[in-house]
Amino acid sequence: MDMQALYRTKLVSPEQAVSIVRSGQWVDYGNFLCAPLTLDAALAKRAEELEEVKVRAVGFPGLAAVAMADPSGERFIYNNWHFTGGDRILHDKGLCSYIPILYHEGPRYYERDIESDVYMVRCASMDSNGFFNYGVANSVQRAQIESARTIIVEVNSSMPVCHGGYDEAIHISQVDFVVESDNAPMFALKEPAVSREDMKIAEHVVSRIPDGACLQLGIGGLPNAIGRMIADSTIRDLGVHTEMLVDSYIDMYEAGRISGRMKRDLPGKMTYTFALGSQRLYDFLHHNPLCASYPVDYVNAPARIASNPRAVSINNAVEVDLYGQISSESSGIRHISGTGGQFDFAFGCYHSEGGQSFICLRSTTTDKQGNRKTRIRPTLEPGTIVTLPRTVTHWVVTEYGMANLKGKSTWERAEALIGIAHPDYREELMQEAARMNIWKRRLHPTGLSSEIRMAV
Numbered sequence: 001m002d003m004q005a006l007y008r009t010k011l012v013s014p015e016q017a018v019s020i021v022r023s024g025q026w027v028d029y030g031n032f033l034c035a036p037l038t039l040d041a042a043l044a045k046r047a048e049e050l051e052e053v054k055v056r057a058v059g060f061p062g063l064a065a066v067a068m069a070d071p072s073g074e075r076f077i078y079n080n081w082h083f084t085g086g087d088r089i090l091h092d093k094g095l096c097s098y099i100p101i102l103y104h105e106g107p108r109y110y111e112r113d114i115e116s117d118v119y120m121v122r123c124a125s126m127d128s129n130g131f132f133n134y135g136v137a138n139s140v141q142r143a144q145i146e147s148a149r150t151i152i153v154e155v156n157s158s159m160p161v162c163h164g165g166y167d168e169a170i171h172i173s174q175v176d177f178v179v180e181s182d183n184a185p186m187f188a189l190k191e192p193a194v195s196r197e198d199m200k201i202a203e204h205v206v207s208r209i210p211d212g213a214c215l216q217l218g219i220g221g222l223p224n225a226i227g228r229m230i231a232d233s234t235i236r237d238l239g240v241h242t243e244m245l246v247d248s249y250i251d252m253y254e255a256g257r258i259s260g261r262m263k264r265d266l267p268g269k270m271t272y273t274f275a276l277g278s279q280r281l282y283d284f285l286h287h288n289p290l291c292a293s294y295p296v297d298y299v300n301a302p303a304r305i306a307s308n309p310r311a312v313s314i315n316n317a318v319e320v321d322l323y324g325q326i327s328s329e330s331s332g333i334r335h336i337s338g339t340g341g342q343f344d345f346a347f348g349c350y351h352s353e354g355g356q357s358f359i360c361l362r363s364t365t366t367d368k369q370g371n372r373k374t375r376i377r378p379t380l381e382p383g384t385i386v387t388l389p390r391t392v393t394h395w396v397v398t399e400y401g402m403a404n405l406k407g408k409s410t411w412e413r414a415e416a417l418i419g420i421a422h423p424d425y426r427e428e429l430m431q432e433a434a435r436m437n438i439w440k441r442r443l444h445p446t447g448l449s450s451e452i453r454m455a456v
């Protein structure tokens with residue numbers, strides 16, 4: 001078969017491609033940087049003629065044009081499996097709905113529970129064998145494609161070609177329409193600032209990472225700071241089995257910290273399901289057989305995570321209550337991001353031989369009006385979503401120390417968490433804990449700093 005000839009028969013303009021969409025249909029977008037920005041813009045232009053087209057995205061880079069085109073929310077109903085800053089802005093305006101997901105279950109939802117009419121995905125240019133590589137997101141895409149009736153590929157030559165274990169590419173024979181984009185450069189994630197508190201938290205966590213650990217780092221400044229600190233450490237033979245590949249894995253690799261030889265699953269490979277970072281990361285991934293993307297039901301399956309010894313997950317949270325419930329996705333009714341793979345990795349790592357999961361958060365946060373509040377709270381505010389139930393939480397880390405909650409009673413949890421809260425809030429937290437009947441007046445509280453011991 002002449003692949004180029006087949007390509008030409010399927011090549012259409014963005015406007016022609018999106019003309020396939022009918023009112024009432026479900027349209028799925030490629031995940032993260034596979035979001036089809038050109039097709040999204042073309043579909044948005046049809047706002048006047050369509051009704052109730054339901055769009056699902058995953059971590060859209062920026063503001064989805066379909067949501068912006070329709071302030072009434074009647075033409076397009078925009079939904080997202082995991083919010084970015086742009087999705088948050090839309091949600092605050094009532095223009096984006098969150099879809100709850102345990103990330104490793106994502107493909108199964110499409111196989112069993114939901115359907116899709118049209119799938120639109122941004123890919124790398126077609127290769128000589130007729131494959132369009134998805135580049136930086138493997139994720140849920142294969143299952144989404146299999147569930148959709150019409151597949152539209154949007155080519156962007158800036159997308160790196162990333163090796164995968166499987167399902168990292170789609171063949172021209174499976175595609176209905178091809179659209180060529182403006183080949184805009186890859187979206188580069190702004191490197192979040194790293195604070196003094198982050199560095200303190202990183203020191204605590206790094207002190208517990210053994211040689212041969214298998215790492216998962218989450219999103220944000222803190223996991224990157226931890227990666228960079230590991231790069232400067234003497235820890236050896238690290239492995240990578242992570243949901244998201246970020247820049248600091250390159251630092252660790254180039255510093256000789258990563259060999260992958262202690263992994264049981266895919267030894268030697270850096271295994272991941274999507275990547276997000278700077279152009280340096282995308283250049284590193286391009287045609288690099290050191291790294292392999294797999295679908296999320298492979299990477300995030302808790303049993304597979306657990307199959308590597310000394311698996312370590314390091315993730316951020318928004319808030320934690322004195323019972324040890326973690327919210328990493330909302331604060332009250334304000335939705336912030338999503339469950340993503342946090343549950344998968346916290347659960348999976350604890351079941352790995354010598355595994356540990358760390359939830360890291362600065363002890364306080366300051367809102368845009370300058371008001372500071374504690375992130376360790378007596379209870380979560382009504383509406384706050386629990387990302388990790390207290391039974392799953394292992395280590396909680398702030399700049400004031402670390403608390404291991406596994407096997408601990410409610411009063412031990414309260415004591416340990418108050419011990420790592422900001423000192424300005426500890427007295428108030430102790431009073432609340434007493435009111436909640438989860439506080440013991442003890443002569444020798446083990447989890448508390450000396451000031452607190454004096455106070456009780």
Ligand SMILES: CC(=O)SCCNC(=O)CCNC(=O)[C@H](O)C(C)(C)COP(=O)(O)OP(=O)(O)OC[C@H]1O[C@@H](n2cnc3c(N)ncnc32)[C@H](O)[C@@H]1OP(=O)(O)O
Nearest residue numbers: 218219220315316317318328331336337339340341342365
């Ligand atoms: C992609 C991966 O992470 S893979 C790992 C597994 N997946 C997960 O852990 C998913 C859940 N976790 C997450 O989504 C993130 O780690 C987060 C949201 C917890 C932290 O991410 P960061 O980028 O460091 O968050 P950041 O500090 O920028 O805060 C994000 C928003 O939440 C708000 N926020 C954060 N903490 C609070 C709080 N305690 N109260 C109210 N709002 C808060 C911030 O103001 C900000 O809102 P804005 O965009 O309007 O300014």
Ligand SMILES: CCCC(=O)O
Nearest residue numbers: 082103339340341342
């Ligand atoms: C969709 C998953 C992203 C995350 O785990 O944060």
